[in-house]
Amino acid sequence: MTLKLYFDFLSQPSRALYIFLKINKIPFEACQVALRKGVHLTEEFQKDFNRFQRVPFIHDGQFRLAESVAIVRYVSTKHSLDNNWYPKNLTEQAQVDEYLEWQHNNTRAFCAMYFQKKWLIPILTGKPTDPDQLQKYEDNMDSCLHTVETIWLANGPYITGNRISVADIFAACEIEQPRAAGYDPTEGRPVLKAWLERVRKECSPYYEEAHTVLNKLAAQGGKAKL
Template sequence: MKLYFDFFSQPSRALYIFLKINKIPFEPCPVALQKGEHLTKEFKEKLTRFGKVPFIHDGDFKLAESVAIVRYAARKHDLDSKWYPKELRQQARVDEYLEWQHNNTRTFCALYFQKKWLVPMLTGEQPSPDRLKNLEKNLVQGLNEIENVWLANSPYLAGDQISVADIFGACEIEQPRIAGFDAAEGRPVLSAWLEKVRKETGPVYEEAHVSLNKLVQKTKEQASKAK
């Protein structure tokens, strides 16, 4: 199985970590998003029709969408672990978060990061203050739901054990740090959970976040110079 990914992509990092810690064999195939490799006609025709990462090639079978790939890999390799359990209700709890996060954690974190950091970096154009204020409001609301709803009665997003839901959640929540927004600040429950995820998925988690952490440090240095 070939995994096409870029560590700049949140679901790419999550899927890479999931496959590695479950010892599911794959051939890493990096894609340079910042160089626009995914935008070419040849890329879409030969690799994936959607022009996005992550995706896999398993022989002649091509599959996109990170959550679909998690389920495919788990079934193919008969995975039965805390990361993606077979037991009906436990699996349903994991799936509950994976489905919820698309229009919540993922959307709010990604949009803020894109408008605050990515678009200005690519175009030199700054977002309007009102637009950014609304995006931050949505981001804060989504993070508060993680703090006060998902983690209110359990140490992890899908219950008492860590799972792939936590990997996906953590990778999304890391992304706004590049734009200077620390989701853990002022949220002690979320902060403790994030540290547990980092620790329990290490050292693969650190490997997948090396590039992100370098960008975070660069953002901090630029902000310090601007003061």
């Protein structure tokens, strides 16, 4: 039975998982969930699809799993992946996992929060975020991006050193997100910019495919509507 991936391309981890599965040639049925329409908020969705009412998640036959990092590990084990994207070697895998664990309270938290406060919540509520509060969110994000550039990318061209991995995919998808709110994460960060360009190239054409929606929003300089 074919794996089903439920996702929305406006979701950062959705994009990361989509790219990861495509690159590793893992067959799956693409099931898009229109978050903007609120279909995930119904009791039916919670009962029949995902108890957490979020994306991404998978159905693999009768088995259901949420949380993008857990899905990466499950799929990698089931399909016996052993490559740079998610290696079996203990220390190499641990280095990938180190970033995947770190990102939750850092790259993902700060980039997503800025995106939500600057663009998404004002669109949904019709009320802009207080400028002083928004500046704090931007400062937190700036600090996080500085850490990515000066620590995670200090010892090689990729997050874990000399080889690209799924850690780079997740990092890039999160760092792309503020572009929809009119913020360029690479401005004044040459190391980060060069790394992001490498990731885009290495993950082509799936990277561009997954970022089609976000690129359209970004082209409008933070003034796009849902």
